[in-house]
Amino acid sequence: MSEPSLQHAGINMGGTENRPDANAESGIFGFWIFLMSDAVIFALLFAIYGTALAATAGGPTPAREFKLDSALAETLLLLTSSLTIGLTVLAMKYDETRRAVLAWMGLTFVLGIAFLALEGHDLATMFADGAYPTRSAFLSAFFALVPLHGIHVLAGCVWMLVMAAQIGAYGFDARVRINVLRLSLFWHFLDVIWIAILSVVYLQAHLP
Amino acid sequence: MNDRRRETLTYLTGFMLALALTLAAFAAVHWPVASAGTTLAIILGLGLVQVVVQFRCFLHISLARSSRDDLLLVLFSTLIVTLMVSGTLVILFNLRERMM
Numbered sequence: 001m002s003e004p005s006l007q008h009a010g011i012n013m014g015g016t017e018n019r020p021d022a023n024a025e026s027g028i029f030g031f032w033i034f035l036m037s038d039a040v041i042f043a044l045l046f047a048i049y050g051t052a053l054a055a056t057a058g059g060p061t062p063a064r065e066f067k068l069d070s071a072l073a074e075t076l077l078l079l080t081s082s083l084t085i086g087l088t089v090l091a092m093k094y095d096e097t098r099r100a101v102l103a104w105m106g107l108t109f110v111l112g113i114a115f116l117a118l119e120g121h122d123l124a125t126m127f128a129d130g131a132y133p134t135r136s137a138f139l140s141a142f143f144a145l146v147p148l149h150g151i152h153v154l155a156g157c158v159w160m161l162v163m164a165a166q167i168g169a170y171g172f173d174a175r176v177r178i179n180v181l182r183l184s185l186f187w188h189f190l191d192v193i194w195i196a197i198l199s200v201v202y203l204q205a206h207l208p
Numbered sequence: 209m210n211d212r213r214r215e216t217l218t219y220l221t222g223f224m225l226a227l228a229l230t231l232a233a234f235a236a237v238h239w240p241v242a243s244a245g246t247t248l249a250i251i252l253g254l255g256l257v258q259v260v261v262q263f264r265c266f267l268h269i270s271l272a273r274s275s276r277d278d279l280l281l282v283l284f285s286t287l288i289v290t291l292m293v294s295g296t297l298v299i300l301f302n303l304r305e306r307m308m
Contacts, residue, residue: 029277029278029281032278032281032282033281036281036282036285037285039285039289040285040288040289040292043289043292043293044292044293044296046293047292047293047296047297047300048296050297051296051297051300051301051304068234068237068238072230072234075230076227076230079223079226079227079230080223082223082226082262082266083219083220083222083223086219086266087216087219090212090215090216090219093212093215094211094212185267188262188266188267189267191262191266192259192262192263192267195226195230195255195258195259195262196255196259198230198233198255199233199251199252199254199255200252200255203233203234203236203237203251204248204251206237207237207240207244207247207248208237208240208242208243208244208247
């Protein structure tokens with residue numbers, strides 16, 4: 001009855017876990033340390049972007065290059081995918097059927113790929129418009145910050161494929177469960193970073 | 209089943225709040241009611257609230273004992289980020305002012 005419940009961020013698996021995994025707590029905490037050091041990297045790139053914002057060197061300006069409608073679409077895609085990865089974890093916790101988990105994770109994957117396609121299209125439009133990284137300090141800072149987030153999203157999508165293969169091969173054993181939990185934390189974290197990008201980069205460019 | 213309902217509701221609440229805050233930030237830019245400086249403050253404020261909402265509802269960081277370690281890590285990281293970012297901004301803006 002009174003099994004020790006796992007104490008870590010994300011959905012605790014304590015409720016239905018048949019074999020409590022003593023490594024879950026430290027394993028998740030270690031992943032948190034990675035996430036937070038990643039957050040420090042992003043924060044410094046934000047600081048650099050803030051100081052380089054006015055340094056357009058007579059080239060393309062933020063207001064001209066950034067489109068609010070595609071920023072809104074990207075935000076909605078990523079936010080919805082954050083919800084669906086949460087539902088993936090809940091399906092893993094309560095259903096334990098491969099079909100339910102893979103369905104929610106597949107939906108998250110599709111949303112992530114759609115986000116990447118939209119962002120890739122935006123960046124290609126910027127390049128065609130003469131806004132490339134070496135044009136000005138502002139564009140260097142932009143291309144250091146936003147595509148780095150895109151690469152993270154791409155890594156998350158590849159990770160989902162790996163997890164789908166692991167679920168297929170091993171089912172839901174303790175190791176697979178903790179990996180899916182880490183994946184969900186990573187994905188939620190990317191959504192948080194995107195909120196900062198949206199506010200600092202896209203919305204700030206269109207101030208009245 | 210009761211647990212599942214509660215946890216699903218947490219995610220849905222977080223999603224709805226995040227959606228509302230995002231649309232409010234877009235609205236503040238699209239239909240401006242204030243000056244540029246005030247609008248920027250509104251956007252950054254809404255963004256900050258949304259980060260807190262996502263940490264609470266999606267990442268499950270709370271004041272509960274079970275996530276105390278994670279909360280401490282997040283707060284410490286916030287301190288480090290604040291120090292490094294504000295230091296960078298102060299120094300680089302000051303530098304630019306002197307060079308202009």
